[in-house]
Amino acid sequence: MEVVYRERTWSFDESMTVKQMLKRIDILPESALVVRDGKLVTEDQLLKPGDAVKVVDVISGG
Secondary structure, three states, X not given: OEEEEOOEEEEOOOOEEHXXXXXXXXXXXXXXXXXXXXXXXXXXXXXXXXXXXXXEEOOOOO
C-alpha cells in the first residue's frame, strides 16, 4: 500500500489495520483522518497491499 501524508510517502507490502499503519508512521490516531479510495476508513479497518491511502490532519475550530 502507498500512504501519503503531507509531503511524505510510505510504501508497505503487508496488510495492517489503520491504527497499526498510523503507529508505523508515528501519527496519533486522534489527530488524523484516513481516506482509502476516496472513502473515510476507521482505525480498525484492514489496509492491504495495493491500497492508496491518504492521511489528513484533523482540524477543529469554532
